[in-house]
Amino acid sequence: MRFLLPLLALFMLGLAPPATADVAAAVNQLTDAQLDAYWTPERIANAKPAPAPAVSQVAVPAPNGPAVMVPGTPGKSRGVYETTGRLLFSQNGGDWICSATVVASNNRSVIATARHCGFNGTVGSNFRFAPSYNGGNAPHGWWNWRSAGWATGGDGITNDLAFIVLNTQNGRRVGDVVGTNGIGFNFAVNQYAYIVGIPAATDQRLRCEGQAYAGPQGQQLMNNCNGMSGGASGGSWNVQWQSAGWAYQVGTFFGSYGAAAAGSYYGTLAQDIWNGAQNA
Template sequence: MNRTARKLVTLASALALSLVAAPAAQSAPAAQSAPETYWTPDRMRSAVPLDAPTVSPWRVRATVPTGEPATVAPLAFPNGGSAWTGGGAVVTTAGRVFFTYQGRNASCSGNAVTSTNKSTVITAGHCVKLDGAYHTNVVFVPAYDNGNAPYGTWSARATKSTPQWEATEDINFDVGAIVVSQLNGQSLTDVVGAQGIAFNQPRADNMYAFGYPAASPYDGTKLIYCSGRTFNAFLSTGIGMTCNMTGGASGGPWFRAFSEATGTGTLTSVNSYKINLIPTWMFGPYFGADAQNLYNLAQAL
């Protein structure tokens, strides 16, 4: 990992930390109950959003992948961040991820995907591990509704990240996976459904991003979406989209070939980081071989 990449990761982690450790956060008790019972409605409502890491453009050298355009034509009807009212499968496959990070209760977003074990949720790497340690008390709450869990609170039995995120928290590989335990004798995707997932897809595409942003001006109570044409990121090897979502949206799914009628699509990235001077852009990691290996590892557990 080169010096500029290390600076990027260090700055991203530091800024994420400053937001997560806000005074309003509720501390986790020394002796914790099972995750599914620990996360009461009040604890979910008061969890501090783990912000998408924010980076300063002058601290890193631009890196644009070759063979793809740096900018592309926008989607005809782009959306920068509105409440999703369309219904469909995404309402139940998407949800909030809650966890304890450095003694604080925090939140991200995630999405259930098709998997062999019917129990795999894809999210961002920093939503399962940050600053050298994996989070504890991890749960997935599909279709989260202002403290309510209409489809249950699903406890993680395993959390994983890409080798690069595991080793150095490299923002280029900010992908995580959560494998949840059964609930009431049922597997997750048998209850809430699942979205498809794909790798090595075109970088420039019409895509939809979803999440539960909980930092102002959002409050974490609604599923928010963005839509538009993706473009190559210039501070990482990932992709970008015009999107106003804030902290708490990290780990939310990016779909290609998304149908507004059915709420289904193919997951090919997740909300990862933002640039502090351009808050209207969101960036996600490109899902290549390493993301695919992570998915295969998770679905086999």
């Protein structure tokens, strides 16, 4: 098994070698001041939706371990909506946008997003996140990244997942400010599901819901998810929406597969990467 970064980087994230795919990790080398200076209002306004990669094959997402359920902690938040936010990053000479979600973690500083949001091929830089972002408004400000871990193997949909650890902001952890969405691993695919992301076309949070199902080759799909276009990549794929407003995130929104919405799948590999991030 090959790893893309030195053992030191994996050790910093607490990652154990997974059994089914490679894992990569990165650590931010810039200061908060440098990242704040980079993201001028003009750069933010001109950032484009990150394109989803072409998919030549898909793998069957199936539980490969016991189901794990980690509840969210809404606090003053409105659950999924307040923990959803806009992710900015640079890659290959351009500035890009995706969606991401604050998820339950020991350090209350982890966001979940898609692998193609800065971690396919050349690793991106200048990652920063605005929780509760909606219509250009970032009520809790922007939070810069500290480190990240992601899956490198597998197909373009099932393993399209990454977890980013954020720096504190004025001594505050992002999860203490907006709460956390729940997270789950090794769930069955065929559940009623909810996708939440921020399409660039409207720049506002959007939710669609319906019965998720395994597609022709086993991928996690949902029909009738209109409007979840570019910029929503990396948004949350959720099940068991709670009355308190949070849900169990069991994958991230990839994009379209034919006419259906498609998402990554959180199995044991995702749990290993998340566990390293939450203890970083």
